[in-house]
Amino acid sequence: MxxxxxxxxxxxxxxxxxxxxxxxxxxxxxxxxxxxxxLPWLRTRCQRCALPLTTDALCGTCLKTPPRFDRCLACWEYGFPVDGLISRFKYHGDRASGALLGELALTAFKNQSADALLPVPMHWRRQLRRGYNQTELLAAQWGTALDIPVLRALKRVVATPTQQGLSARARQRNLKGAFTLIKAEQVYGKRIVIVDDVLTTGATANSLAAILRRAGATEIMVWCLARTP
Structure with a gap:
């Protein structure tokens, strides 16, 4: 008091x-x-990939070709003004915007349970230029708030071009062989959450989920700030 x-x-x-x-x-x-x-809070969405919908259901893509992950939770629809805050956080060193988004997003995750959080890895050259990996900062913030450990079990071994502006198929080709699992024992038999900033086509999340699934993860979730329409 x-x-x-x-x-x-x-x-x-x-x-x-x-x-x-x-x-x-x-x-x-x-x-x-x-x-x-x-803020463009995500109210109704696909129950699998969090695509914004008019009702809570499964989208056509998930009905036809389910993603490798079990479910995605996103806090907002990607649009004004969240898109600006995310851009400031990712590309302009504005960690205050990232911390604010991370704090607000906890409302979507506070009742969830998991064994570990796993941030989407960034190639070391890009991280050196940027100074930080935004998904690692989000994972650290959420892990501390929810008392969930953060793993560094994945590594990005190929410096792929940016995914921005690419189609779903091009994104998938772009990511082929980009990631490797360096600590398989940390994910075996565990409920893993992939932490990302924005889910667009789901190509990155699918690539990581496939690796984690082969390593024996029992459940794979995706937590992100925003989902594109």
């Missing part, structure tokens, strides 16, 4: 700023209430 009162007082004395509208906010989050409510 005392700690809670002190925190509330600190927000009053030292207000923050909304990362979207730049308004002063006295909340513990770097976003005002109005902007948070206006």
């Amino acid at each position: 005392v700690n809670s009162s002190l925190k509330q007082l600190s927000y009053k004395l030292f207000p923050g700023q909304c990362l979207l509208c730049l308004a002063t906010t006295h909340r513990p989050k770097d976003i005002c209430r109005g902007c948070e409510q206006d």
Whole structure:
């Protein structure tokens, strides 16, 4: 009670700023209430791949060709203004935007259980240029909040071109042989969560899920910030 009162007082004395509208906010989050409510929250979606739908069901693609993973959970539909926050986080070194998105996304994952989180690996050259792997930061944040260990069992061994703008088939070809499992014993018999920022065609998640499935993972989930329509 005392700690809670002190925190509330600190927000009053030292207000923050909304990362979207730049308004002063006295909340513990770097976003005002109005902007948070206006985010494109993903309400109804495919129960397998989280594709935005008008009702909770399976999309046509998952009915015809189910993905290698068991289920994807996403917090938002990829669109304004979440797309801008993700871009700032991924490409412009804005870790505050990433931390905010990670905190807000916990509402979608807090009732889930898993044995380990596994961030999508980035090739070391790209990570060196960027300075960090955004999925590792998300996994660390969620792992700490939910008390789930984070694994570094996968490695990206091929520096593939960016997936942005590629078709689903081109993305799959682009990822052929890109990943390798370096610690198979860590995933055998485990419920694994692949952590990503955005799920688009699902090519990356499918490639990783296939590797994890061969290594004996019993359940494979995907947690991401946003899902493209």
